[in-house]
Amino acid sequence: MSLESFIEKQYKQKESLFWKLQVAGWLTFGATRALNSFALGDDINFQLIVAVSVVSGFLITILLRLVYRKLRSSNLPASTMVLSIISCIVVCAVILSAIDIWIVVQIYFIDLLVNDFAGRSLYNVFVLLIWTGAYFIINYHFLLLEEKEKTLQAVAQAHQSQLKMLRYQLNPHFLFNTLNAISTLVLTNQSKEANGMLTKLSAFLRFSLVNQPQQKITIEEEVYALWLYLDIEKVRFQERLKIDFNIADDAKQALIPSLLLQPLIENAIKYAIAPMEDGGTISLSVKRDRKILKILLCDTGPGLPSEEEMKKTRDDSSGVGLANTKTRLLELYPGNHNIAINNREEGGLQIFIALPFETAAEGKETNE
Known part of the structure; x- marks a missing residue:
């Protein structure tokens, strides 16, 4: 297999794996929250809040993926890269929290305190940190596979060149x-x-x-x-x-x-x-x-x-x-x-x- 076909195959596998994990991860997240709220005796309206939260998280993390792709291809210094990722997580967590608060207010017609918003934001930061960690670990794994294949290709080409040199002497x-x-x-x-x-x-x-x-x-x-x-x-x-x-x-x-x-x-x-x-x-x-x-x-x-x-x-x-x-x-x-x-x-x-x-x-x- 040539290096180009290997990378193309890895890209297709990575793309397929992302969508499988993205769907499975957020469905699991939603199911866990729904079961927890059911066990606590929350009403049916809270299940709607969970559903909106899952959809919002799904869409926000797709946006995060696009931003992370840009960051990975920009060759930024490590410190700048880390600060950029943390900033993205915080901003996205605030957006998710704002959506959650807005839905709660619309359904229950109550005013939530600043402490509620801050607590929900910290929770969403934790969730997005887990998602970000999984994203970079999987991408690093595929990057290692590509580098390994490049190394094997280089070694194979060196061996072939050496054999040709030996033959044509x-x-x-x-x-x-x-x-x-x-x-x-x-x-x-x-x-x-x-x-x-x-x-x-x-x-x-x-x-x-x-x-x-x-x-x-x-x-x-x-x-x-x-x-x-x-x-x-x-x-x-x-x-x-x-x-x-x-x-x-x-x-x-x-x-x-x-x-x-x-x-x-x-x-x-x-x-x-x-x-x-x-x-x-x-x-x-x-x-x-x-x-x-x-x-x-x-x-x-x-x-x-x-x-x-x-x-x-x-x-x-x-x-x-x-x-x-x-x-x-x-x-x-x-x-x-x-x-x-x-x-x-x-x-x-x-x-x-x-x-x-x-x-x-x-x-x-x-x-x-």
Whole structure:
């Protein structure tokens, strides 16, 4: 829900709540006074006085609401605001008391003393103070809701901006290398290969831009993007780059953040394939284990030679791709994921990722 629609919804709720409480409050006030006068044995004429008092109070407090709205939007100092509210209450209490006195005089043809007027005014001040307190408490509650929503919107936008920044840091070297390879193909009159590489590059970039960083796609779609990327890289590395993908059928529709694996494979090419004279193999295994999606990415490169360098790599120098992948997972699955980087016994590096298994159709799966 956007901030504008939230505020509009809150305004409608506040408006509806005001009228419900306004009607219910004054009806309760009138019923209480009527029952009290009945218990004291007052005549039927006094019930008319109560009815006029309730209607007058209802209308006066609607006027008070309009005045309070003006005061709230005027950005007055706190002391001036309090004095203005107290003045409004006193004036409205005097008006209500004058109406009450006038009705009593008209019905009973008696003269009321100044003390009666003062007592009735104090009573009405007390009633209007309660009404004013309830009015500002409810408005403050809705104001807090709006501020909370603004804060949540700001945090969400910051997270989205951070995720976008992380995503769009991934491709500059790949793009430069690809353009250089295309240039080489053109210079050597390999126009068919250059055109094919351009087509794949265009498809990969379109996929990368259309799918937002916070968006989730299926493993099948992710693998399609990986093949676009790897087909481009195979033009550069030829037989030096070998691929071994093993995607379980029941894992193909699992959802993961878009282009989660591409920077890891880009990292493997940079550190495990490019430096090796004979190249190497990049393996990807994806399978489902009940409500967990398990992803294992391996290469046959030099790996991480020592524990000290492994710790350093985890924090600093494994390239932008691995660090950004960790940050994206932390943002999207806080406390609900696992990523482990280890050397393989047979040589090379392996990256293990465990995520909650979820699909577009069913949402998060439960244990079968």
